[in-house]
Amino acid sequence: MDADLRARFIEGMSRVAAAVTVVTTDGEAGRFGVTVSSMTSVSADTSRPSLLISVHHLSPVCEAIKKNRRFCANVLSGNQSFVSDLFSGRLKHLNQDRFGAIAWHPGTTGAPVIDGAVVSLDCELKTALMWGTHFLFVGEAETIDLSAQRSPLVYGNRGYRRAIPIAPDDHRPPRPENHLSIGFFITLGPQFVPGLVAGFASQQPDVDIRLLEADHDDLIEQMRAGRIEAAITFGAVNEADLDAELVCPSAPHVLLNAGHALATRSSLRLADLADLPMILLDYPSVRAATDALFKRCGLQPLIRFQSPSFAMVRGLVAQGLGYSIVPQAPQARTAPDGKEILAIPLDEDFPEGAVVAITPRGNGRSEWVEQFLAKCRRSFGHAVNGEG
Structure with a gap:
């Protein structure tokens, strides 16, 4: 195979967003599950609705599905990235008992139905075909469970994303004159927004302020x-x-715990940190910014x-498990536990x-x-100058 063509295909497909699905099976071959991003409907008009999943041939799930003749496609909700990581093998310390780490129940076929998934399609296997390095399984759904969750977990550009609402129709009613909708990057909110909004509301009490916290790309969309109407975020646009x-x-x-070997330094360079464990705020824009920072210095983190939780990042740093980098001097200098x-x-x-x-x-x-x-502008200026 043309190595360049293969590399371009892999890179191109990494940019294709897809819902994250955990495929499970249970029966005489045992209970297994694996995370996939290749699940698609085949037809709603076969004898029963049918769908297709693709699983790497080296995964033990393949043989189990073929022997059990059943599988369940669990489309994860936006708050189930842990479940995706669990069944993709990223959480190796839980590999021996993945099903013990989540809530699930047996479906009609006996395959595990994961609680909280957007939809779980419990299927009888009809066709299995080996193509290249993957098995293609076509199943017919016996039962379909729809949960109260409606927003799926999405994977694209090698990171988790969330679904963005479709733009309203052009004939939507105009926004009221006293309505103000502002977006903030997810970590800016807790530090600056409450005081900022309170100050603005005291001056303009009749304005109806709506807030949105999200990652940079989501704010743009x-x-x-x-x-x-406006967004306060990080980076060039x-x-x-x-x-x-x-x-x-x-x-x-650089965020460090108080007992770190570098804690007495008045400033740091990236070269001082490159060989030390890092704790990353896990958002696509943060990952891209971190990569750019290290690449300019010829280094790699x-x-x-x-973690997508800044509180978790601070907590891990405070426990001495690594350092983290933030783009602005943080106002909070303690972890959630007070360290x-x-x-x-x-x-x-x-x-x-x-x-x-x-x-x-x-x-x-x-x-x-x-x-x-x-x-x-005034609020950030005061914060930078140490005035509050």
Whole structure:
């Protein structure tokens, strides 16, 4: 095979977003499960609705499905990334008892139905075909469980994402004049938003403020969908349909626990950290910014833990399990359990850490957006200067 063509195919397919599915089976061959991103409907009009899954031939799930003649395709909900990691083998310490780590119940065929999945399709195996390195299994659904969860876990660009609402129809009613919808990057919210909103609300009590916390790319898409009027986030934005202005330059800091060997340093360089375990805030934009930072220095991070919760990141740092890098000096210098965290300036260029305000280009900012962004600039300026 052409090695370049193969590499381009793998890279191209990594950019194709897909719902995350855990395929399970149980029977005489045993109970197994595996995470896949290749599950698709075949037809709703066969004798029973049919679907197709693809599983690598080296996975023990393949032989188990063929012998058990049954499988259940559990499409995970947006809050089940742990389940995906569990059945993909990333959580190796749980490999011996994966089903013991989650809530599930046996379906009609006996295959495990994972509680909380968006939909679970319990199937009888009809066809198995080996193609290249994968088995293609076609099954017919005997029962279909629909949960209260409606938003699926999505995998794309080698990271978990969430579904974005479709833009409203053009004939939607105009937004009320006193309505203001603002988005914030997920970690900016707890630090700056409560005080910022309280101050703005005291000056403009008649304005109905709506807030959204999300990752950078999600904020952009929500803005394009017309659901927010402005976003406060990190990094450069080079999009023809968006305007971006600097709110606060980057001020990267390294988070360490109080007893760390580097705790007495007045500043740090990336070379001081490259061989040490890192704890990463696990969002696509943060991962991309971290990769760019290290690549400029010809280094690579040694990521030990990753979490989408900044509180978890701080907690792991406080326990001495690694360091983390934040784009601005944090206001909170303690972990959730009260342990002290040190924040030492990182002496590197980090343009991806600048705080920016993004608005749609060409629509004209409303009076309330202008006033809110002006208050953001003042608020971030005070925070940087140590005034609150």
